Amino acid sequence: MAEARLGWVEQLGKRTLGLIAEVGYLSALLVESLYWLVAGSFKRQPVRVSAVFSEMMRTGVSAIPIVFLLSFSIGIMLAIQGIHTLRTFGAESQVVIGIALSITREFGPLITGIVVAGRTGSALAARIGTMVVSEEIDALRVMGIQPVRYLVSPVLLAMLVMLPALTVMADFAGLLGGAVYSAMDLGISYAAYADRVISVLKTGDIFQGLSKSCVFATVITLIGVANGFTVTGGAEGVGRATTRSVVLAISGIVIADMVFTWFLNR
Amino acid sequence: MLTPEPQKGNAELVIEVQDLVAHYGRHKVLDGINLTVRAGEIHIIMGGSGSGKSTLLRHLLGLRRLTSGRISLLGQEIEGIHRQALLELRKQIGVSFQGGALLSSMTVGENVTLPLREHTRLDESTMAIMARMKLEVVKLGGFEHFMPAQLSGGMTKRAALARAIVMDPKLLFFDEPSAGLDPVVSAELDELILRLRDAMHMSIVVVTHELESAFRIADRITVLDGGKILISDTVDKVRSSSNSRVQDLLNRRPREEELDADAYLARLTGE
Numbered sequence: 041m042a043e044a045r046l047g048w049v050e051q052l053g054k055r056t057l058g059l060i061a062e063v064g065y066l067s068a069l070l071v072e073s074l075y076w077l078v079a080g081s082f083k084r085q086p087v088r089v090s091a092v093f094s095e096m097m098r099t100g101v102s103a104i105p106i107v108f109l110l111s112f113s114i115g116i117m118l119a120i121q122g123i124h125t126l127r128t129f130g131a132e133s134q135v136v137i138g139i140a141l142s143i144t145r146e147f148g149p150l151i152t153g154i155v156v157a158g159r160t161g162s163a164l165a166a167r168i169g170t171m172v173v174s175e176e177i178d179a180l181r182v183m184g185i186q187p188v189r190y191l192v193s194p195v196l197l198a199m200l201v202m203l204p205a206l207t208v209m210a211d212f213a214g215l216l217g218g219a220v221y222s223a224m225d226l227g228i229s230y231a232a233y234a235d236r237v238i239s240v241l242k243t244g245d246i247f248q249g250l251s252k253s254c255v256f257a258t259v260i261t262l263i264g265v266a267n268g269f270t271v272t273g274g275a276e277g278v279g280r281a282t283t284r285s286v287v288l289a290i291s292g293i294v295i296a297d298m299v300f301t302w303f304l305n306r
Numbered sequence: 307m308l309t310p311e312p313q314k315g316n317a318e319l320v321i322e323v324q325d326l327v328a329h330y331g332r333h334k335v336l337d338g339i340n341l342t343v344r345a346g347e348i349h350i351i352m353g354g355s356g357s358g359k360s361t362l363l364r365h366l367l368g369l370r371r372l373t374s375g376r377i378s379l380l381g382q383e384i385e386g387i388h389r390q391a392l393l394e395l396r397k398q399i400g401v402s403f404q405g406g407a408l409l410s411s412m413t414v415g416e417n418v419t420l421p422l423r424e425h426t427r428l429d430e431s432t433m434a435i436m437a438r439m440k441l442e443v444v445k446l447g448g449f450e451h452f453m454p455a456q457l458s459g460g461m462t463k464r465a466a467l468a469r470a471i472v473m474d475p476k477l478l479f480f481d482e483p484s485a486g487l488d489p490v491v492s493a494e495l496d497e498l499i500l501r502l503r504d505a506m507h508m509s510i511v512v513v514t515h516e517l518e519s520a521f522r523i524a525d526r527i528t529v530l531d532g533g534k535i536l537i538s539d540t541v542d543k544v545r546s547s548s549n550s551r552v553q554d555l556l557n558r559r560p561r562e563e564e565l566d567a568d569a570y571l572a573r574l575t576g577e
């Protein structure tokens with residue numbers, strides 16, 4: 041086969057070009073979805089509010105239990121590990137600082153992002169991929185309905201609202217988990233714990249977490265949608281796109297998180 | 307050369323294709339296509355499997371980029387058309403896809419009202435009435451609350467047709483209306499196509515395999531073979547064509563392949 045005969049340099053070149061093309065495609069998709077959100081109503085092609093609400097229900101509200109559960113568990117784990125580590129210095133009462141900061145700046149948005157990438161990212165790829173395969177996307181186009189405006193913009197907007205909202209809830213759940221364990225192990229009262237958290241946290245910490253969650257929302261939406269739109273090869277192709285979009289979205293989130301954190305904390 | 311020069315003067319042309327060439331990758335699928343469809347005619351596109359019918363249709367709908375040539379629909383050049391102009395053009399065109407392509411997340415009624423909802427400012431009850439009217443036309447009255455998955459193949463095609471005509475388009479495309487349908491339903495669909503042309507003055511392009519149906523409804527027929535047009539003419543002219551490939555297709559004769567032993571061997575060994 042032609043592919044196999046290529047040397048590794050060409051392979052690398054091909055991969056790089058592919059990556060650049062993909063990033064270019066994602067950017068174009070982002071620009072177009074934002075364009076319709078802003079300009080749609082002027083062009084008499086608005087993004088429907090009802091569509092945004094149903095997406096918010098689908099991506100956000102139904103994710104509440106699992107996000108709560110996971111964040112609560114992470115809070116407990118952080119408390120266990122923090123107390124264990126700090127005990128070597130005899131400073132276990134300082135554990136609240138660690139929990140408060142790492143939950144709001146890191147774990148709240150990250151856990152939420154990973155859960156939503158698994159649920160919504162894959163669902164998006166599957167939904168749009170199926171529509172591609174069954175010519176529904178073509179049908180929308182020939183009816184004069186822009187698929188990006190009709191299918192992507194509402195999801196993007198819903199995600200940009202719901203992911204930060206879920207993150208706030210995840211923050212609370214994580215802090216609560218930490219409080220429960222600290223109370224059990226160290227006997228810190230809930231009131232003292234809350235006081236401590238409030239005195240430690242600055243708005244900047246919460247803002248850092250929330251702005252991350254907006255980045256995650258964009259990454260998840262774009263990757264899910266792009267994988268859906270580029271499906272080829274029938275039902276099997278849809279399956280591949282779904283898996284790929286989850287893996288890519290989670291990797292995208294973690295890498296974006298690292299870059300973002302690095303820049304914000306320099 | 308059997309393809310006649312497009313006759314001018316007798317009617318307005320709703321579709322004009324000149325020297326269309328199209329590729330999938332390096333593979334040439336359409337080659338030197340010249341085609342005209344006149345206002346008010348039912349134009350059938352026929353041809354064997356893989357001859358390029360669907361590809362031609364996708365080009366006519368502006369869903370694919372051409373390699374070279376030009377296409378104009380309703381007097382508008384498609385290539386390089388401005389987004390807004392394309393949108394306006396598409397409001398005057400209805401398409402019924404081969405598989406129906408109804409949005410599976412919506413009811414039949416919502417599917418049919420979708421173009422109205424997106425392109426007009428009618429109120430809900432008016433849209434509902436118009437949708438019901440079109441569903442009556444395709445004999446699907448009372449099915450507006452069904453989901454697409456609950457419809458049979460023939461019902462899906464008719465629902466897709468209802469959606470395609472809900473904006474009263476000037477130009478209607480219909481891909482494989484009768485494929486996989488029983489003869490009665492398929493005859494009903496033919497009647498429907500004739501009625502749409504006569505009552506609503508649509509120009510209709512139909513892609514089909516079914517010879518019987520083609521001869522029943524066509525004004526003119528275009529026969530594709532291997533990405534080229536064999537003939538594009540009136541039903542009678544096509545019937546009496548002396549071209550052997552056309553006759554093979556019309557008489558359902560299998561193509562006689564010239565037996566070249568070397569080439570055959572090479573193909574089998576995958577060289």
Ligand SMILES: Nc1ncnc2c1ncn2[C@@H]1O[C@H](COP(=O)(O)OP(=O)(O)OP(=O)(O)O)[C@@H](O)[C@H]1O
Pocket residue numbers: 330333335353354355356357358359360361362
């Ligand atoms: N997505 C695609 N990628 C590459 N080649 C394609 C693609 N779709 C079609 N082709 C090729 O283009 C040629 C014409 O295909 P097309 O689907 O237009 O045929 P058709 O006349 O509609 O056939 P059928 O009656 O079986 O639907 C075929 O040789 C086919 O292999």
Ligand SMILES: [Mg+2]
Pocket residue numbers: 359360361
């Ligand atoms: Mg086809």
